[in-house]
Amino acid sequence: MVVLPPVSGVNSTHPYCPEMELLLKHQQRLQRQRDGIAHRMKKLAAKQAEITKKTNAVKEKIRKKYEDMKRVLDEDLRITLTQLDTEYEATEKYVEDRIEECYHLTQELDQELSKIDEKTQEIDIQNAETEKKISETLKLTDPDRIQMDEFKCGQLLSLTINLLLFIRSQVPVTKKLFQTYAADVVLDADTAHPKLIISPKGDSATFTETWQDVPETPSRFETTLNVISREGFSEGQQYWEVDVKGKTYWELGLTYPSIPRKGREEDSWLGRGKESWCMEYFNGDYTAWHGGVEHTLPLLAGKQFTRIGVYCSFPGGVVCFLGADTMTPLHCFCAGTFTDTLHPALCPGHDNEGTNWKSLNICDVSRSAPVL
Template sequence: MPNSMTHVHIVLYMPPKLCLHLYIQCMFIFRLQLGNLGFVSGINCLFVFRVSETLKLTDPDLIQMDEFKNEQLLSITINLLLFIRSQVPVTKKLFQSYAADVVLDADTAHPKLIISPEGDSATYTDTWQDVPETPSRFDNTLNVISKQGFSEGRQYWEVEVSGKSYWELGLTYPGIPRQGREEDCWLGRGKESWCVEYFNGNYAAWHGGVQHELPLLAGKQFTRIGVYCSFPGGLVCFLGADTMTPLHCFCAGTFADTLYQALCPGHDNEGTNWKALKICDASRSAPVL
């Protein structure tokens, strides 16, 4: 291929923002098509089988190629996935370059949430706290949003979720309902917010009242969840920050208002969900390979 070196040169010298955008797309494409195999520790028969099965589903004629061409195609796919996996530390640093200082606004928190004095954690309590009733406070959903919003640039933040059986994380416009019908105030149930929800081992993404089940992630446990948002790109992406495993990506197109970080630590879930959701220093975390 006479132009292969030219193509490599172009990729190597791409602007970091474009590299990150393309990397995100590659991660989600391969997770959806190959069952989240971009971060496997080795290549085995199951991997080859899944690639073949994917080809059968996407293009049955392609799998009928002669054995030599099949081997070539599998080799290219494997090498690409290994390359993507090898770039995890580099990509982590790109995400970290957009690390945001997120402080939770206690004046927006549901009365059954305890917000730390530093504004970096939210904990559920059975006790209804004596707090001022304000229009900005959620009164029937266990939500809290950040003090500061953003309407330009890119931001990345991480939340520690270890030891929890229920949580929701995401982004919202300031106009999300705070009082009224409970179903209107949940994250992701309206067009004002985007979120990923975890409940008893299962993950789902929500926006506009539409649930996107994420069966490939069932049973997976993460210590931290990362949320990346490109305001100019209209992207909201969720990742398992431990291994930079892609969870879900929303392509919003164009955002219509300022965005605020939002979270819900959930109820006690029969005594299994008492731990806090804690905002971490995303600029210091390292991926586990």
């Protein structure tokens, strides 16, 4: 503990000094607070180590399962090819035997040709025997009598194709998992900026230059082209997707109801405050925002996705953005613990010099576009 020097004007040897007692109490309180913060840092470090250990354990288990699947598929491939090879080898041997028979017959015919000067009667008898042998040999060696089991081969190929289609329907596994978290997102027209047209079903938002004749409500955004969902969620896992095909500018994410709707424009932008999380796309560049902190994503520059997925886990306290076409992770925020209900939010953006007139459309996740 740091020992405070005597306070000017205070007799430190005096048996009772109120000023010194106050300073000592303040010093002790600060020390206790410092010790508490230090203890919290240790607990956070332990939590970090625990999360790292658990994450690595899950990754290792999943990796081993994929290795098991590969071994199973490799073994199934070996068995299937071995079956085909066994049948091929049997057929190949049969054909080679027939070729050998024909070869031996040609040898016999050569010998007969060399005896052409012998007696006619003997030649006639031999010719009859030879003709019969030739006829039998040609009958036995007719290539049309040698057939593959093409029906079974076709069935094997069909089953293999079906297995491939099934595997493709199951990967990426994150797609199948996130589909089980599908959220029913309906946009709330009463929150939409007056320059946004919200579809009757609440599943799309379109920018227009015309200021719409809409009621002024406390919940309506007035300075930014935002709209949020009617319903929010405060537990479990939620996933939704937005069709962004043909757009050159958009913003989408999640927000607490407390996001500012009026006042300064910057305060209402998604991700500019601590109450919202946002992914922004503008002219080929992707940026993630939260708490006014910009996270540029240069590795994604130039990439285009037709759908963007947003995943939220209340137990995990995370918000993740994905290129839903291929389930490519774009950026993930960790909030630790969410403190309020979360609402899906989006901004279709202005016209961007005539390049950004298309709508933002909420997708039916159960009928997502095929994974490439």
